[in-house]
Amino acid sequence: MEAALAQKRKANALASLGKEQEASFETETETETDRQKFKKIDDTDVKNAKGGSENNSSNSTNLPVTVSAPVPAPASKSASAPGPAIAQNYKYKSKNSYSKIRRCIIQNDGKPESMVKLIGLKNLFSKGLPKMPRDYIVRLVFDRRHKSLAILSSDADLERNPAVEGTDDEIVGAICYRAYHEMKFAEIAFCAVAQSQQVKGYGTKLMNLLKMHAVTEGVEYFITYADNYATGYFKKQGFTRTITMPKSRFHGLIKDYDGGTLMECYVHPSIDYTRIPEMIKAQKEYILDRVRDVSKSDKVVYPPLPRGWTPDGQARANANANGNGNVNANGNSLEAGSGAHSGNSLRKNTRGGKTKTGMIIPTLSSRGNEAALRAMAIPGMAEAGWTMTDLLASTAAAKDNDRQRNHLKSELLTIIRKVEDQQFAWPFREPVDTTEVTDYLGVVKEPIDLSTMDKRIRKGDWYKSKQHLQVDMMMMVNNCKAYNDATSQYFECATNLEKFLKVIFQDA
Incomplete structure (x- = not known):
């Protein structure tokens, strides 16, 4: 009896220690320099994490993701899905392709099979994110407040290589996230797909499955800091740089990264994200039906032209x-x-x-x-x-003009992308928030930023040439220099951007 009580006290002490470490870790601001200071987590730390979670084993979520019925919409958002009614009432003719995907939610619940998968996640993220410190990856993956949705090897792959089943090599791709249930949002920490399984659509499938699972946890928003190489992926998955979630909901809770782009995605509770292609097809069919109803071209049939008619x-x-x-x-x-x-x-x-x-x-x-x-x-x-x-x-002349405009538009967007990809471009990506920087408009009379230029290019004929875009770029640099002190990091970024613009526009 005494031995059992001693063991229980030891487990509680380890759990308490783990919570204290996690709480102190979450309050730190993550910069690239800070990440290097993290203490390396060895096998002993992993064993302690396993032992400390024995009392929380009842909270295990290592269960298949259910995507059958969406949860009703919260009171703050409308429950009606966007699109015509025919799309909402559309009966899917084919079986959901996602039903064949083997997936699971992985969390540090202390179970041996979960620990094997956690090690697999650590290896996957370490290989897929080589610039991310490994000790930082281990810390978050084994954190009991973080979960990971993983896609596992298909049945066909297991038939070809049965030895993979149940090992850490079974994971094809995964997304690690932490949900803040009180604030109804989740932060995405890592996202990676095994190198041998890339260009097969697993990245999109992972995000769609995660959105479906997030609804069951009451999550309304996903938020993440994306690096320059990941912003394109997140845009395709419905993320945007425009943050609509009130800042008070996530401020002080998520980790900040210098040079990262803050992106957000609203998770609609009534949309079946695993049926997006079929929903679009249904909407297209509905629109075509409406066009046929109002169109006159197919209702009047003229006799054929006589032979020799001109x-x-x-x-x-x-x-x-x-x-x-x-x-x-x-x-x-x-x-x-x-x-x-x-x-x-x-x-x-x-x-x-x-x-x-x-x-x-x-x-x-x-x-x-x-x-x-x-x-x-x-x-x-x-x-x-x-x-x-x-x-x-x-006519040919009109088509030539369209081609010229599209060519210029493509060139200008390429320049915007090149500038955005630079590490020193982060202060210029979005407009200055004048509600926080109240005196900004008193100094800068014509505010400009990269996102505004991007919208102008896509909207139409705002820029007639590369030189026109260069003028706005230089005005953005001068605005930054005019408002900020010469010793600030913003001034330094503006100086570096000015040098880069001279190179990129030298042939313009």
């Missing part, structure tokens, strides 16, 4: 029928003095005019205009809703 011949026929030799290419007679042409030809020097029916005839200044007028002479074209503007937009 737009010129149609124009002459309409002119003879109207007793007027002055017609446009659509067979409509023109008012006197409107620059009409005879029906036997369509000349490039034809002037613009207006028909008696009110149709505007543009000036024929190119072969594209002439071809458009010929097309408008075909019976049913105007009735189907086609206009000269539509036809001219499809």
Whole structure:
């Protein structure tokens, strides 16, 4: 009896020690320098963590993830899923492909099989995230407040290599996270897929499964600090740099990383994230049905054109029928003095005019205009809703202009991406929060940042050339130098960015 009590006291002491260590660790601000100071965790620490969690074994969550029925939406958000009603009532014709994926939630619950998987997670994250200190990875993976959703080897892989089952090599990919249930959000710490299993869609499947599982835990938001190489992945998974969650909910709880980009994702409780492709297909079918309902082009059938029919011949026929030799290419007679042409030809020097029916005839200044007028002479074209503007937009000249604009847009976006990828670009990625920096607008009259430039490029024709973008870039640098002291890190970042811009725009 005394031996049992002594063992219990020892376990409680270890658990208490572990909690104290974790609490002190969570209050630290994580920078790249601080990470190197973490004490290396050896096998003894892992054994203590296992022993200290015996009293918490009843909280084990090493169970398969359920994705069958979404939890009702919380009162703060609407429960109606976005999209048309047909998408919500859509009956899936195929079996969910996610049902074949072997996955589990891994947590330090003290069980031997969990410890094996935790070691597998440590190896996976260490290989997939080589720049992350290994002792830091071990500390978070074995922390009892962190969980990991892992995808395991498929049944087919286990048939080919049965020795993998139950070992640390069984894990294909995983996401380590910590949920703050009181604040209804979770912080993603690590995300990695085994190198041999990459480019197979496991990254997307991991995130979709995690979102489905998060709903069962009452999580409304995911938040993470993404490095320059991971921002693209998180964007594809629905994360954004615009933080809509109140700062008071996560401030002081999550770890800060210098150079990382804070990103957020709202988890909608009514969306089945494992059925996204089928939902999009249902919405597309609904939109096409609506287009067919309002469209007129498929409801009126015109007889086939007679053999030898030409737009010129149609124009002459309409002119003879109207007793007027002055017609446009659509067979409509023109008012006197409107620059009409005879029906036997369509000349490039034809002037613009207006028909008696009110149709505007543009000036024929190119072969594209002439071809458009010929097309408008075909019976049913105007009735189907086609206009000269539509036809001219499809001409070679219009396509060349579109290609030039798209090429410039692509070049400008590439420059934005190159600047964002630099370590010294972190102060310029988002607009300055003037609610916190209240005197900023008193010093800087024209605020500008990389995200604003990105929106301007994507929206349309704001920037006519690379030089135009360079002007905004330099204004961003000068704004930073004007507001910040020359000894600050912001001023140093602005100086480095100015040097980088000289290199990147040297051929502009």
